[in-house]
Amino acid sequence: MFKILEKEELCDKVHRFRIEAPRIVRKAKAGQFVILRQNESGERVPMSIGGLDKENGILTVVIQEVGKTSASMNRMKAGDFFADVVGPLGIPSHVEKFGHCVCIGGGVGIPPIYPIAQALKEAGNKVTTIIGSRSKNLLIFEKELSEASDQLLVSTDDGSFGTHGFVTTILQKMLDDGVKIDMVIAIGPVPMMKAVVNTTRKPKIKTYVSLNPIMVDGTGMCGACRVTVGGQTKFACVDGPDFDGHEVDFDEMTKRLKMYSRYEKIAYEKFLDDEHCRLGKQVKQMDKQDR
Amino acid sequence: MADFKKYEPLPKKDRTKVPRQEMPQQDPLERIKNFMEVPHGLSPEAAQIEASRCLECKKPLCMDGCPVEVDIPGFIRLVMDGEFIAAARKIKETNALPAVCGRVCPQEEQCEKVCVLTKKYRPVAIGNLERFVADYEREAGAVMAPKLPPSTGKKIAVVGSGPAGITVAADLAQMGHKVVMYEALHKAGGVLVYGIPEFRLPKKIVAAEIDYLRKLGVEVITSYVIGKLDTVDELMEQEGFDAVFIGTGAGLPNFMKIEGENLNGIYSANEFLTRSNLMGAFKFPENDTPIFAGENVAVLGGGNTAMDSVRTSLRLGAKNAYIIYRRSRNEMPARLDEIHHAEQEGVQFKFLTNPVRYMGDENGWVRAMECVKMELGEPDASGRRRPVVINGSNFTIPVDTVVVAVGNSSNPLIPQTTPGLETNRWGNIKVDDKTMMSSRPGIFAGGDIVTGGATVILAAGAGKVAARGIHNYVMGTPFYADDDKKGAKETESETKK
Ligand SMILES: Cc1cc2nc3c(=O)[nH]c(=O)nc-3n(C[C@H](O)[C@H](O)[C@H](O)COP(=O)(O)OP(=O)(O)OC[C@H]3O[C@@H](n4cnc5c(N)ncnc54)[C@H](O)[C@@H]3O)c2cc1C
Ligand SMILES: Cc1cc2nc3c(=O)[nH]c(=O)nc-3n(C[C@H](O)[C@H](O)[C@H](O)COP(=O)(O)OP(=O)(O)OC[C@H]3O[C@@H](n4cnc5c(N)ncnc54)[C@H](O)[C@@H]3O)c2cc1C
Ligand code: SF4
Numbered sequence: 001m002f003k004i005l006e007k008e009e010l011c012d013k014v015h016r017f018r019i020e021a022p023r024i025v026r027k028a029k030a031g032q033f034v035i036l037r038q039n040e041s042g043e044r045v046p047m048s049i050g051g052l053d054k055e056n057g058i059l060t061v062v063i064q065e066v067g068k069t070s071a072s073m074n075r076m077k078a079g080d081f082f083a084d085v086v087g088p089l090g091i092p093s094h095v096e097k098f099g100h101c102v103c104i105g106g107g108v109g110i111p112p113i114y115p116i117a118q119a120l121k122e123a124g125n126k127v128t129t130i131i132g133s134r135s136k137n138l139l140i141f142e143k144e145l146s147e148a149s150d151q152l153l154v155s156t157d158d159g160s161f162g163t164h165g166f167v168t169t170i171l172q173k174m175l176d177d178g179v180k181i182d183m184v185i186a187i188g189p190v191p192m193m194k195a196v197v198n199t200t201r202k203p204k205i206k207t208y209v210s211l212n213p214i215m216v217d218g219t220g221m222c223g224a225c226r227v228t229v230g231g232q233t234k235f236a237c238v239d240g241p242d243f244d245g246h247e248v249d250f251d252e253m254t255k256r257l258k259m260y261s262r263y264e265k266i267a268y269e270k271f272l273d274d275e276h277c278r279l280g281k282q283v284k285q286m287d288k289q290d291r
Numbered sequence: 292m293a294d295f296k297k298y299e300p301l302p303k304k305d306r307t308k309v310p311r312q313e314m315p316q317q318d319p320l321e322r323i324k325n326f327m328e329v330p331h332g333l334s335p336e337a338a339q340i341e342a343s344r345c346l347e348c349k350k351p352l353c354m355d356g357c358p359v360e361v362d363i364p365g366f367i368r369l370v371m372d373g374e375f376i377a378a379a380r381k382i383k384e385t386n387a388l389p390a391v392c393g394r395v396c397p398q399e400e401q402c403e404k405v406c407v408l409t410k411k412y413r414p415v416a417i418g419n420l421e422r423f424v425a426d427y428e429r430e431a432g433a434v435m436a437p438k439l440p441p442s443t444g445k446k447i448a449v450v451g452s453g454p455a456g457i458t459v460a461a462d463l464a465q466m467g468h469k470v471v472m473y474e475a476l477h478k479a480g481g482v483l484v485y486g487i488p489e490f491r492l493p494k495k496i497v498a499a500e501i502d503y504l505r506k507l508g509v510e511v512i513t514s515y516v517i518g519k520l521d522t523v524d525e526l527m528e529q530e531g532f533d534a535v536f537i538g539t540g541a542g543l544p545n546f547m548k549i550e551g552e553n554l555n556g557i558y559s560a561n562e563f564l565t566r567s568n569l570m571g572a573f574k575f576p577e578n579d580t581p582i583f584a585g586e587n588v589a590v591l592g593g594g595n596t597a598m599d600s601v602r603t604s605l606r607l608g609a610k611n612a613y614i615i616y617r618r619s620r621n622e623m624p625a626r627l628d629e630i631h632h633a634e635q636e637g638v639q640f641k642f643l644t645n646p647v648r649y650m651g652d653e654n655g656w657v658r659a660m661e662c663v664k665m666e667l668g669e670p671d672a673s674g675r676r677r678p679v680v681i682n683g684s685n686f687t688i689p690v691d692t693v694v695v696a697v698g699n700s701s702n703p704l705i706p707q708t709t710p711g712l713e714t715n716r717w718g719n720i721k722v723d724d725k726t727m728m729s730s731r732p733g734i735f736a737g738g739d740i741v742t743g744g745a746t747v748i749l750a751a752g753a754g755k756v757a758a759r760g761i762h763n764y765v766m767g768t769p770f771y772a773d774d775d776k777k778g779a780k781e782t783e784s785e786t787k788k
């Protein structure tokens with residue numbers, strides 16, 4: 001059992017959890033992930049490591065509500081327990097002295113960029129971080145990232161904050177301005193990672209992406225997480241999650257991520273229905289008491 | 292005290308006239324709608340009648356066929372006498388997992404194959420009797436932890452909780468060692484829980500085995516991946532273990548590397564079975580993990596894993612469930628019982644057939660597979676006739692789900708993170724087969740990680756040998772000392788006869 005020490009809403013449907021997991025934290029490195037299971041009938045869901053408090057043994061994950069399991073997790077409170085946290089899984093991000101590194105995060109890909117930016121900085125790199133979201137109120141981890149990087153640049157789709165546009169708008173401008181970039185690492189939604197890779201392809205900048213295919217065990221046993229990289233099948237949980245972005249078949253991955261859409265919808269709607277019912281009952285109960 | 296009335300033995304010449312007792316089973320058309328166990332097990336009466344068929348041979352051939360030398364006539368005699376619990380304990384002298392082995396061992400290839408009755412009559416149903424007594428003991432609440440010897444002060448880590456790990460842990464705990472078992476998944480039991488379906492091996496039986504380990508004082512820690520959290524070296528150097536046993540199995544699924552294999556709807560058997568068994572996806576949406584099994588399901592392979600997958604797909608609602616196997620029925624490695632069960636349930640077998648590519652739709656879902664017909668040529672290294680492609684025999688089968696069950700390799704995680712641990716060219720850990728010690732002193736291994744995908748009983752047998760090897764190693768006794776003792780025991784029993 002793993003205790004939630006703190007929980008905080010970062011923006012709509014996105015919550016940060018600080019979980020007591022000293023053994024995992026002792027071993028974990030930037031770029032790795034864990035698998036969480038809320039309870040006995042629960043699904044195993046992979047989540048990136050969004051922060052490591054080595055001193056106090058506290059693991060940070062940031063969970064976005066997209067379906068039943070993540071919704072149900074986001075209803076948990078400080079003091080509640082996860083049945084399981086397995087990890088650290090996956091190979092840590094490649095950290096060495098590259099020179100000028102650009103870390104790019106989008107959506108819930110922003111938190112895992114934070115420990116990576118920190119590690120790259122510690123390794124003596126100059127770190128520029130670009131984060132993007134649809135709108136100002138959806139931006140997360142701004143403060144953390146501005147501390148961890150030499151420079152933080154922000155884009156919003158609607159122009160409500162920072163550069164109007166996408167993270168690639170900023171990246172392209174840097175390239176156009178002749179900024180020397182030695183390495184890029186991008187974590188975020190698949191379309192974002194694909195766009196970053198397409199931007200760095202021509203100037204041949206080494207670009208890592210952190211892939212998030214559907215997983216079950218996370219130890220190389222099931223093959224659910226297979227992705228095609230450089231024409232070869234790889235298991236993202238043990239061969240990754242970071243891969244050379246220029247080699248990744250993003251279209252295949254996009255399709256594979258939709259494999260369970262039909263079921264996910266059923267489960268999510270049932271969960272929300274049940275929740276409304278429960279809330280409804282509670283309200284009725286309170287009405288009765290009031291009377 | 293007897294559990295049941297003694298069965299008066301028949302004269303030997305009449306024993307062969309008794310027909311083999313069949314296990315009652317769920318009706319095929321009913322059972323494909325549920326995940327409950329297929330055979331119901333023998334009644335005590337039927338078990339005694341079946342036991343009465345045994346000729347109590349002076350030189351019991353059946354024992355030669357048993358990889359762990361269970362005293363088969365001995366336990367069968369106890370069944371006849373109505374001493375069911377004593378019979379279960381007799382088996383447990385050499386096999387820690389009779390309830391499991393009675394259900395999943397390929398008896399027709401082992402003990403029952405060489406039973407003297409096999410030539411002229413049908414063999415004694417040794418497996419069914421084994422299952423019966425083990426179930427009887429458990430259901431009677433008679434499984435008791437033995438009195439443990441005083442602690443030796445030695446600490447041993449067991450990595451992996453399959454049959455090899457379970458056996459090694461039980462034996463070492465009974466020798467007075469402190470044992471900690473680490474399992475990567477959230478439930479202990481290895482393939483017995485994530486691979487083999489409920490309808491063949493109810494999970495409560497595996498859970499009872501794990502509970503028994505706990506009763507023996509074994510600490511079972513799940514969701515703990517060795518090589519990621521602690522390396523094997525860290526277990527020895529920092530956590531203070533005197534020895535480590537690696538029983539991590541063969542859990543790396545093989546794919547055929549053909550066009551279209553990553554289309555949606557194409558599973559490895561490990562994923563398909565893990566979703567259904569470990570994650571309980573057959574109960575979706577009550578359980579959160581989904582599984583997709585369409586109307587036309589093709590399962591590639593001819594082993595137990597393939598049979599388990601195809602029968603699972605029927606229970607998940609497949610209309611057409613095919614086994615696609617590149618050799619003929621004779622070469623299929625699955626247990627005979629499972630092949631029969633699959634046939635009864637309406638599985639369609641396509642022998643001498645091999646897929647060459649998959650065709651998908653615009654959303655990335657598999658829609659059809661192209662296959663070729665095969666014929667059998669010269670025998671290959673495995674002694675089986677090699678399947679050869681018949682040129683131009685290509686044809687297409689419409690499918691929306693494919694399960695690839697063409698074997699597993701060994702997971703490289705531990706060898707990769709344990710310097711100096713030697714493996715062979717298939718990635719299996721090399722060990723001394725008398726002690727199960729690897730190239731690294733104090734590190735032992737056994738089960739599928741050493742042999743490649745094999746059987747439950749062989750994994751359990753390896754666990755037994757390893758337990759002895761580990762005991763001698765940590766106690767500083769000469770490695771092969773116990774062999775002499777074993778020799779002595781054998782001569783002793785010879786003279787008794
Ligand atoms: C290495 C890795 C790191 C991740 N890091 C984070 C993170 O830091 N924060 C975060 O919010 N999300 C992260 N994800 C995605 C997260 O695991 C899924 O959003 C979550 O599993 C969805 O579960 P659900 O039941 O709520 O949604 P569902 O309704 O089941 O599915 C919604 C969508 O989530 C994806 N998904 C579903 N199940 C899985 C699964 N088992 N593995 C991966 N993706 C799945 C699919 O694209 C699906 O369409 C990560 C995924 C991976 C593989
Ligand atoms: C579907 C299926 C059906 C089968 N049917 C039969 C049958 O009918 N009869 C029969 O005799 N045999 C059968 N077999 C084969 C039999 O199950 C195996 O030979 C046997 O389970 C091997 O036992 P093991 O102890 O070596 O490993 P496993 O049972 O594979 O257990 C290994 C365990 O180690 C864990 N592990 C792996 N790596 C790590 C790590 N780094 N840290 C911690 N834990 C780890 C795994 O999660 C797993 O739980 C079947 C196999 C399958 C897949
Ligand atoms: S070989 Fe057959 S008949 Fe003989 S002892 Fe064994 S089970 Fe009985």
Ligand code: FES
Nearest residue numbers: 218220222223237
């Ligand atoms: S998640 Fe099962 S192999 Fe990667």
